[in-house]
Amino acid sequence: MRGKKGSKRVAIMGFNLESNKWSPVVGRVDFHEYLHLVGDEIVTDSDSPNPRALANISGFMHTMDKLMDWTPVPIVLSCGGAAGPADHAFFEEFLAESRQRLEAAMPVDGVYFSEHGAATTTKMFDPDGEFFEMVRKIVGPKVPMVSTLDLHANISERMVETTDILISYLTNPHVDMLERGIEAANAMRELFDGVKTEKAFIRLPLAPPNVTQRTDVGPYADAIKYGQSKVGGQIMNVSILGGFHQGDTPKNGMAFIVTSRGDLKAARALCRDIAERTWKDRQRFVPKLTSLEDCVKLAMDRTRDPTLKPVLIADCADNPGGGGRGNTTWLLDAFHKAGAKGVILGPFFDAPLAAEAHVKGKGAKFKARFNRDETNEYSKKFEADVTVVNLSDGVFIGREGGVGGGRTIELGPTAVLDVNGIQVVVVSQRKQGLDSNHFEAFGVDVAKARTTIVKSRGHFRAGFKHLFKDDQIYEGDLPGLCTPNWANYRFENLPRPIFPLDKDATWQAPNW
Numbered sequence: 191m192r193g194k195k196g197s198k199r200v201a202i203m204g205f206n207l208e209s210n211k212w213s214p215v216v217g218r219v220d221f222h223e224y225l226h227l228v229g230d231e232i233v234t235d236s237d238s239p240n241p242r243a244l245a246n247i248s249g250f251m252h253t254m255d256k257l258m259d260w261t262p263v264p265i266v267l268s269c270g271g272a273a274g275p276a277d278h279a280f281f282e283e284f285l286a287e288s289r290q291r292l293e294a295a296m297p298v299d300g301v302y303f304s305e306h307g308a309a310t311t312t313k314m315f316d317p318d319g320e321f322f323e324m325v326r327k328i329v330g331p332k333v334p335m336v337s338t339l340d341l342h343a344n345i346s347e348r349m350v351e352t353t354d355i356l357i358s359y360l361t362n363p364h365v366d367m368l369e370r371g372i373e374a375a376n377a378m379r380e381l382f383d384g385v386k387t388e389k390a391f392i393r394l395p396l397a398p399p400n401v402t403q404r405t406d407v408g409p410y411a412d413a414i415k416y417g418q419s420k421v422g423g424q425i426m427n428v429s430i431l432g433g434f435h436q437g438d439t440p441k442n443g444m445a446f447i448v449t450s451r452g453d454l455k456a457a458r459a460l461c462r463d464i465a466e467r468t469w470k471d472r473q474r475f476v477p478k479l480t481s482l483e484d485c486v487k488l489a490m491d492r493t494r495d496p497t498l499k500p501v502l503i504a505d506c507a508d509n510p511g512g513g514g515r516g517n518t519t520w521l522l523d524a525f526h527k528a529g530a531k532g533v534i535l536g537p538f539f540d541a542p543l544a545a546e547a548h549v550k551g552k553g554a555k556f557k558a559r560f561n562r563d564e565t566n567e568y569s570k571k572f573e574a575d576v577t578v579v580n581l582s583d584g585v586f587i588g589r590e591g592g593v594g595g596g597r598t599i600e601l602g603p604t605a606v607l608d609v610n611g612i613q614v615v616v617v618s619q620r621k622q623g624l625d626s627n628h629f630e631a632f633g634v635d636v637a638k639a640r641t642t643i644v645k646s647r648g649h650f651r652a653g654f655k656h657l658f659k660d661d662q663i664y665e666g667d668l669p670g671l672c673t674p675n676w677a678n679y680r681f682e683n684l685p686r687p688i689f690p691l692d693k694d695a696t697w698q699a700p701n702w
């Protein structure tokens with residue numbers, strides 16, 4: 191029930207950006223193109239059958255509907271996806287807009303944030319903490335503040351201190367956004383009923399590359415599973431955040447947050463326990479990647495031998511979901527030179543090329559100049575004769591079971607180009623390949639391909655698992671803005687030493 195007189199008024203707001211220090215800065219134009227909703231637009235979107243905003247907001251709102259009489263007070267929701275740091279001027283504009291709308295809507299009884307947690311700006315390492323602190327000052331110390339977070343969030347002390355509970359995703363690929371929104375609503379209800387939270391927070395000198403942050407198998411999965419086995423009773427929530435280390439901030443490092451129902455001792459004991467176990471397990475966070483040469487061999491073996499099982503190569507280093515440009519050409523160039531066939535590649539971000547293909551029309555042949563306008567050092571130029579196989583407006587619904595399942599996905603004008611046996615899905619919006627619909631919506635049959643290249647680090651796993659088993663998936667060790675190979679970066683702000691970058695990193699559990 192919404193909007194009844196005297197019902198609890200809950201502000202809904204959020205800033206969502208995962209900042210890769212080496213990716214181009216993003217500002218107002220980028221956020222407004224990606225998703226910028228104000229006031230009632232937030233409610234309208236989340237109540238629609240295929241919302242554009244993350245599923246945690248609809249999960250939160252629809253659960254609140256079931257739990258109590260309440261009034262949503264939608265403020266501002268701004269999302270920039272995964273990109274570079276936010277232009278600080280835009281972040282200040284976002285803060286001012288949020289402040290103005292929240293102050294005008296006061297009083298509120300609670301605040302729900304749909305926050306990513308790994309933003310930086312051109313002037314600031316902790317805009318998420320800055321935002322939470324600003325809201326806390328406006329609403330006062332007693333109003334419950336509940337935030338969901340991406341599990342790649344980089345946690346500051348300030349983020350923990352200014353909120354009542356931080357609830358991070360438990361899955362990577364993030365297929366539990368809806369559930370975490372539901373959990374946030376239940377937490378809000380408990381806080382309204384008088385529960386006071388006590389929290390413990392530990393940050394380890396551990397920066398696991400994203401490819402070793404899987405939650406189905408591996409050391410991170412084990413830590414999360416162990417933490418979840420302890421939830422219940424006095425333990426309200428266990429959030430373990432793998433972090434996003436291409437952010438290169440002093441608050442990087444795997445983070446453990448245990449939130450209790452008023453029991454600080456229990457929260458601390460469990461937090462220390464999980465952190466100690468994970469630290470002992472740290473060698474398992476060293477990634478195993480596949481070289482370019484071996485990727486070519488995988489594709490050529492499949493070009494020649496039809497009895498071999500198809501493979502999927504994740505171009506992790508160029509993942510738009512980690513700030514990559516989605517248009518590096520190492521694999522395309524090498525496969526083209528080698529004569530690989532039955533290859534599909536997508537989504538490849540090149541708006542001018544997609545536009546040119548739309549002008550030329552379906553069936554046209556022309557010399558395609560990939561990355562003609564790109565300035566990023568990794569987005570090398572590539573030229574080849576191509577045929578336009580298909581054209582589309584790039585709008586489709588994400589495949590159920592994938593990270594974008596049931597949501598409207600927009601890739602902008604899209605063209606499928608055949609590059610001598612390699613079908614490239616060229617898109618106009620820089621987004622990662624979340625599921626097989628990123629090919630199939632454009633008539634490219636993934637089941638028939640011998641080698642599939644996806645511009646994604648790991649989120650593709652949920653949306654391609656009906657086609658590829660783990661032993662058919664390879665993670666490329668290629669150049670790019672978000673390579674999981676830490677040796678390729680010049681980090682300046684990470685707390686050092688940090689494992690696995692520094693093999694000799696040490697850690698002492700806090701003496702609480």
Ligand SMILES: [Zn+2]
Pocket residue numbers: 340341342364
């Ligand atoms: Zn994430």
